[in-house]
Each structure stands twice: as structure tokens, then as C-alpha cells.
Amino acid sequence: MAENIVLIGFMGVGKGAIARELVRQTDLFALDTDDLIESMENRKIKKIFKEEGEEYFRKLEQKCANWLCKNVSSSIISTGGGFYKVENLEKIGTIILLDASFDWIYNRIVNAENAQKKLKKRPLFNSYDQAKALYDSRQKAYKKAAKTVIDVENSSPEEAVKTILKSL
Numbered sequence: 517m518a519e520n521i522v523l524i525g526f527m528g529v530g531k532g533a534i535a536r537e538l539v540r541q542t543d544l545f546a547l548d549t550d551d552l553i554e555s556m557e558n559r560k561i562k563k564i565f566k567e568e569g570e571e572y573f574r575k576l577e578q579k580c581a582n583w584l585c586k587n588v589s590s591s592i593i594s595t596g597g598g599f600y601k602v603e604n605l606e607k608i609g610t611i612i613l614l615d616a617s618f619d620w621i622y623n624r625i626v627n628a629e630n631a632q633k634k635l636k637k638r639p640l641f642n643s644y645d646q647a648k649a650l651y652d653s654r655q656k657a658y659k660k661a662a663k664t665v666i667d668v669e670n671s672s673p674e675e676a677v678k679t680i681l682k683s684l
Contacts, residue, residue, distance in 0.1 A: 520609025527597035535594040537673040613662035616669035
């Protein structure tokens with residue numbers, strides 16, 4: 517399997533958890549675009565947004581996408597919620613949308629054991645209405661970008677991974 521598996525979807529949908537389960541079931545390596553950007557910038561995403569703004573961050577995502585295209589194969593790549601906008605997404609690998617309703621995602625985050633940490637990492641969720649509006653604005657674009665859509669709301673990470681692997 518030389519092609520990458522690229523996981524897209526709204527923040528909090530479980531891209532990291534699914535990536536870890538894919539690693540367990542495939543022995544592939546996993547990369548997270550937000551982690552790569554934080555490493556490249558030597559600061560947290562939240563701080564990048566605060567100090568430089570969203571436009572700067574989107575340029576970093578594009579830089580990350582360009583690097584992934586040139587340097588990464590046979591890997592699982594979990595992406596930030598807005599990464600689907602990079603111009604060369606389809607060149608990075610097979611795009612899998614992890615899909616769930618907004619309320620399911622919201623409840624997953626606010627009811628998690630480490631909810632405070634999850635909410636701190638995702639300050640947008642401090643406003644339910646603002647987060648819901650962003651979710652609604654992205655749904656069509658996510659589905660358009662994806663080769664396969666996986667409903668994670670009604671399946672465990674193990675079941676979702678089985679579905680992903682069958683689709684490949």
C-alpha cells in the first residue's frame with residue numbers, strides 16, 4: 517500500500533482515534549497535520565491563530581500539504597478540520613471523510629473525560645452556535661472532497677477502520 521490514507525472531517529469527529537486504530541490494524545505510520553505545523557512553527561495552533569491569524573495558518577497548511585505530497589507515502593494522515601481546503605489534497609492520498617452529526621461531535625467533546633483539555637484545544641466549541649455554523653458550512657465541501665464517507669457516529673473505531681480498509 518504505497519498510497520496515503522488521508523482522514524478529513526470536522527474538529528472533534530475522531531480523526532486521531534481512527535488514525536491510531538488504523539496504525540494498530542495496518543502497521544502504517546500516522547502523521548497529524550496540526551502536529552506537523554506546531555512542530556514546524558514551534559508553537560501551538562491556538563497561539564498561531566491568535567498571533568498571526570487564520571490566513572497565515574491556512575498558508576502553513578498548504579506548506580504542510582506540499583511537503584506531504586513530496587515526502588510521505590504509505591502513511592495515515594489525520595488532518596485539521598480546515599485542511600480539506602488545500603489545493604493539492606487529492607495528490608496526498610485517498611481521502612476518507614469521517615462523518616457524524618454536529619450534536620454527536622459536540623457531545624463527544626464536552627462529555628469526554630478530558631473535556632477541559634479538548635475544549636481548550638478547540639476554543640471554537642465555547643460557542644455552540646458558532647461551531648454549528650462552521651460545521652454546516654463545511655459539510656458539502658467535505659463530502660465533495662472525499663473518495664469514501666465513513667459514518668463514525670454509529671460505529672466503534674474498530675468498525676470504522678474495517679470499513680475504511682474494505683473501501684481501499
